[in-house]
Amino acid sequence: MAEAKTYLNNRLKGEHADAYAAGGFHPVYLGDVLGGRYQVFRKLGKGSQCTVWLARDKKVPTRRYQALKVYSARSSEDMQKVVNSLERRSSHPGEGHVELPFDSFTIQGPRGNHLCAVVEPLGCPIVQLEEAAYEKRVENGGGQGAVPGDPWSVVFAKRACRQALVALDYLHQRCIAHRDIAGRNICFALQYDLSASDENEIMTSVWPEEKRPEEEARSDQVGLSATTEAKSEQLSDLDSESESSSESDDDEPPPQWRLDLDECEKRIAEQWAAYEPGDAAAKPLSDAWNKANFWNSREDIELLQRKDGNPLGPDEIRYTVAPAGLSTGFNLGTVADPERAENFRLVMTDLGFSCPFEECGKRPIPTVVDYMAPESLLGLPDVPAKSDIFSLGLWFWEVVMLRGLVVDAGFQQPRGRVLQYLARRLGPVPASLRAHWGPDADQFVDAGSGRPLDTPDEDEEEYGDDDFPRGDIWFHARKRRPLDMSDEDMGAFVHLIQRMLQWEPERRPPTEELLQDEWFRRMSGLT
Incomplete structure (x- = not known):
């Protein structure tokens, strides 16, 4: 609740934009031309390291769109080293499965220089399809495993795993560690030619529903306005508290956050009333066209106020744009069809935490525990290449079985609990790692053997003794495998995962050895 109130107050005072700039991000607005040639007209995404924009290349005679990743000033110098190592100059098959820059340049911002990498526009991350x-x-009654009619196929999953492994091999061959492997950072290449659509057609999908032609309001759109959803949840929480308060004391004056909210919404309504929409039929990327799309996308745009309280004029409006990703053109119906499931390409993205092997001990790693290797969970420096192998193994399991081996993606657990679950799946924690575990280790594993303690976890009553928290890797493999996965194929897959999820980093095979694993050799057509 406190976070929601702070969010609203900062939005009212204009501090949201200041905080964004203080974090080292370059302010980018619709219609901006970056690098003297790329005109921005849509925001595709944002993260802790960069913002991603869709732009038209104005220096080519034919229509061509590129994605621009504008990195924060804090991460630009480190990211430049990675970009320099990933120029498109090899025949390695992984080159088509890694987000490589076509071009890069530096732009000057209020907080320093910002690297801008020009990359391929991509569709949704694979985690959305998962x-x-x-x-x-679950709808089909198979919450614990696959049932007749299940949409997931092992043909698709195996090809997805191999493509990601080929991508990682490309990085490791260049002595670059990814360090943030996860389903959210493995995206589909577009299944259609984006250049066949003009900017109006591309932008129509992010206009408010009532402004869009009915035939364009497709239900398969992905990546819509995470920011808007978050704001709606915050306001819902605030409304709930307001209703509760009003029931307890009808005479109590409105709380300050409610007054702030009302004032904020009033000012924004006044700004939109003073901001005339442009001509949506105008020449794409003209001033009138940019203004029309700004207006028609207003539900996904947050206007920012001046600190002095005065309204901003049309020429000085400051705003942030909610990200709206591109539709991939690949759906569950395709995945379920073994013949069609072969026709896709995945791209490993989000290299913001990547670094050369020799710098891995100096750079911070992501704080999300879902795919962390044991050494990272214990606060030890990640091991170049080997920590990536462990993370990729956890993702392999997730994409095949549609559920995490240790914790479900996005479901945060204490690091000690994650290590305990790993011990249940993989075997006892070795003494070499147990020595680096703090005093809380005795809550999760036996001090002598490293085996997981059998004391009931607070969440196991909900799951049941034979469900998610308990059971070794074979138990979970039998319970969750796809319908079209044979016993022999399952055995080969579990063996592969056990090789990748070794406790000691030095025992994990390198990518080139994993590419020759039996599980991958059992498929026709390797890419």
Whole structure:
């Protein structure tokens, strides 16, 4: 609740934009031309390291769109080293599965220089398809595993795993560690030619529903306005508290956050009333066209106020744009069809935490525990290449079984609990690692053997003794495998995962050896 109130107050005072700039991000607005040639007209995404924009290349005679990753001033110097190591100059098959820059340049911002990498526009991350497939599985009554009619196929999953491994091999061959491997950072290449659509057609999908032609309001759109959803949740929480308060004391004056909210919404309504929409039929990327799309996308735009309280004029409006990703053109119906499931390409993205092997001990790692290797969970420096192998193994399991081996993606657990779950799946924690575990280790594993303690976890009553928290890797493999996965194929897969998820980093095979694993040799057509 405190966070929601702070968010609203900062939005009212204009501190949201100041905080964004203080974090080292370059302010980018619709219609900006970056690098003297790339005109921005849509925001595709944002993260802790960069913002991603869709732009038209104005220096080519034919229509061509590129994605621009504008890195924060804090991360630009480190990211430049990675970009310099990943120029498109090899025949390695992984080159088509890593987000490589076509071009890069530096732009000057209020907080320093910002690297801008020009990359391929991509579709949704594979985790979105995983989540949709799992929800479909639950709807069909298969929450614990696949059932007849399940949309997930091992043909698709195996090809997805191999493409990601080929991508990682490309990085490791260049002595670059990814360090943030996760389903959210592995995206689909577009299944259609984006250049066949003009900017109006591309932008129509992010206009408010009531402004869009009915035939364009497609239900398969992905990546819509995470910011808007978050704001809606915050306001919902605030409304709930307001209703509760009003029931307890009808005479109590409105709380300050409610007054702030009302004032904020009033000012924003006044700004929109003073901001005339442009001509949506105008020449794409003209001033009138940019203004029209700004207006028609207003539900996904947050206007920022001046600190002195005066309204901003049309020429000085400051705003942030909610990200709206591109539709991939690849759906669950395609995945479920073994013949069609072969026709896709995945790209490993988000290299913001990547670094040369020799610098891995100096750079921070992501704080999300979902795919962390044991050495990272224990606060030890990640081991170049080997920590990536462990993270990729956890993702392999997730993309095949549609559920995490240790914790579900996005479901945060204490690091000690994650290590305990790993011990249940993989075997006892070795003494070499146990020595680096703090005093809380005795809550999770036996001090002598490193085996997980059998004391009931607070969440195991909900799951049941034979469900998610308990059971070794074979138990979970039998319970969750796809319908079209044979016993022999399952055995080969589990063996592969056990090789990748070794406790000691030095025992994990390198990428080139994993590419020759039996599980991958059992498929026709390797890419």
